[in-house]
Amino acid sequence: MAGAAWPLSAAAGLLPASLSLTLLLGSLVVVLVLGVAAVFLEHIRKIGCMHSIERTAVSDAFFEDPGSLKKVPCPSIFDPAEKYISLIVPAYNEECRLPEALTETLNYLKQRSSADKSFTYEVLIVDDGSTDRTSKVAFEYVKKHNIDNVRVLLLGRNHGKGEAVRKVSVELPTHTLVSTNQL
DSSP, X not given: OHHHHHHHHHHHHHHXXXXXXXXXXXXXXXXXXXXXXXXXXXXXXXXXXXXXXHHHHHHTOEEEETTTTEEEEOOOTTSOOOEEEXXXXXXXXXXXXXXHHHHHHHHHHHHHHHHOTTOOEEEEEEEOSOSSSHHHHHXXXXXXXXXXXXXXEEOSSOOOHHHHHHHHHTTOOEEEEEEGGGO
């Protein structure tokens, strides 16, 4: 009976070692693949071959300044970062929910910016073709907080939240990018 127990205990002792070796090798493969992808994408960015649909679609977009009625071009991802953090707020028919969310968020960002002068921010409200007063509510916040901190991008028709975030995040030169989906 003791001889029959030995193979089971030996197999039980080998299983964790082989499992940890498999996990280690799998992790190394993932790190290697991600490293190669990062180097490749950085190379493409440096040589300027990023002429994709995303780049042309947003590069032609403008933020609207309700104070001066002029259009401010969207920055490009190839420009140096202007802000420490960019918060993207995808909005489709959010007239009722937008004021509370923006007030709370902007109060926090202003407080943080006052405490740390290196902390700069912008809140980008992407109106994805709303049929209510979402854009009017958003423009009220631009007037109150200025276009340097709050910007509105009108997409015209509803493309979906993911498309709204993707169109803006592809172009933003920023240190930290946060979508309200992540909050």
